[in-house]
Amino acid sequence: MNNKSILVTGGLGYIGSHTTIALIDKGYKVCIIDDLSNSSIDVLKRIKKITNISPDFFEFDLTNASRVKTFFKKNNSFDGVIHFAAKKSVDESVKKPLDYYHNNIQSLINILNHINSNINFIFSSSCTVYGQADKLPITEKTPLKKSESPYGNTKKICENILEDKTKIESKFGTVILRYFNPIGAHPSGLIGEDPRNIPQNLVPIITQFAIGKLKKLAVYGDDYPTKDGTCIRDYIHVTDLADVHISALEYLFSNNTNNIYDVFNVGTGEGKTVKEVIDCFKKVSGKKIQYDISPRRKGDVISAYADTSKAKKILNWKSKVSFENAIDSAWKWEQNR
Numbered sequence: 001m002n003n004k005s006i007l008v009t010g011g012l013g014y015i016g017s018h019t020t021i022a023l024i025d026k027g028y029k030v031c032i033i034d035d036l037s038n039s040s041i042d043v044l045k046r047i048k049k050i051t052n053i054s055p056d057f058f059e060f061d062l063t064n065a066s067r068v069k070t071f072f073k074k075n076n077s078f079d080g081v082i083h084f085a086a087k088k089s090v091d092e093s094v095k096k097p098l099d100y101y102h103n104n105i106q107s108l109i110n111i112l113n114h115i116n117s118n119i120n121f122i123f124s125s126s127c128t129v130y131g132q133a134d135k136l137p138i139t140e141k142t143p144l145k146k147s148e149s150p151y152g153n154t155k156k157i158c159e160n161i162l163e164d165k166t167k168i169e170s171k172f173g174t175v176i177l178r179y180f181n182p183i184g185a186h187p188s189g190l191i192g193e194d195p196r197n198i199p200q201n202l203v204p205i206i207t208q209f210a211i212g213k214l215k216k217l218a219v220y221g222d223d224y225p226t227k228d229g230t231c232i233r234d235y236i237h238v239t240d241l242a243d244v245h246i247s248a249l250e251y252l253f254s255n256n257t258n259n260i261y262d263v264f265n266v267g268t269g270e271g272k273t274v275k276e277v278i279d280c281f282k283k284v285s286g287k288k289i290q291y292d293i294s295p296r297r298k299g300d301v302i303s304a305y306a307d308t309s310k311a312k313k314i315l316n317w318k319s320k321v322s323f324e325n326a327i328d329s330a331w332k333w334e335q336n337r
Helices: 014-025 042-051 065-074 090-095 097-114 150-168 202-211 238-254 274-285 309-314 323-336
Strands: 005-009 029-033 056-058 080-083 119-126 172-179 181-183 218-220 235-237 261-266 292-294
Touching: 005 014, 014 029, 014 042, 014 238, 065 097, 080 097, 080 238, 090 097, 090 150, 097 150, 119 150, 119 238, 150 172, 150 261, 172 238, 181 238, 181 323, 202 274, 202 323, 218 274, 235 238, 235 323, 238 261, 238 309, 261 309, 274 323
Parallel strands: 005 029, 005 080, 029 056, 080 119, 119 172, 172 261, 181 235, 218 292
Antiparallel strands: none
């Protein structure tokens, strides 16, 4: 049991809630900020049901500078911050770029203006910062090309802000985690991906279509230069993703936040096409799935999958849950929630 206190922004969201549970399981005291714009207060009750602990919770918008200032005046003894809170749809960001630049960047700046300078900071970034990589798999040294979406660009800008912040603070430690594509649900079946509006990610679109919540399943483009013409992504189970945040915190704590700035890819190292995801879902569910081919979607890269050897070497972390089991957990969650 440790006595360290961690602030989790967006802690009732999909990845945030799973990470909150992982933190509590490791003995961390957790405080959550979430504006509930893409999450539900019911998740807080489910976290308590799973862990027998109810984290401190504050509901407000992190782009509200005065509210952030007030919060940190009263609550500023955290040992670490894990910053998830952000808008996260590639497709929506193309349609509403200013919303994404305001929300994702301003929230980070507000937090950095008011937290202690002697703290560990983990930032929830994305493989979208790489754009369309020239060479696969993607390593942390892969050049960051022009982002294909405003969402990806906000992540790149936030990384730059944190790098500059780390340079001027002697006791500020930062780890950037570049996620590939999280899927699946908690083994308890109590929490999983639960978008408040129409889902933007492939797996919940498939599961909601299969159960009848969505009328149409669209595959955006079947003319890409891949083995079956559809986009390739690296799908990682959300509990594996949650675990890497614990590893990253332990890495920072073990180095006493001595001005560390480090970046890690978080995936499985295996790329799956859209059609392979649908085929796997058919296998685990026994459902017949009919889909329509639609035009390519703006902002999508052709192929992205990770080289995770750095995370394995430095953080002693690697993914454990198989792709099939991850898809199966997503389907069970959809059926039972």
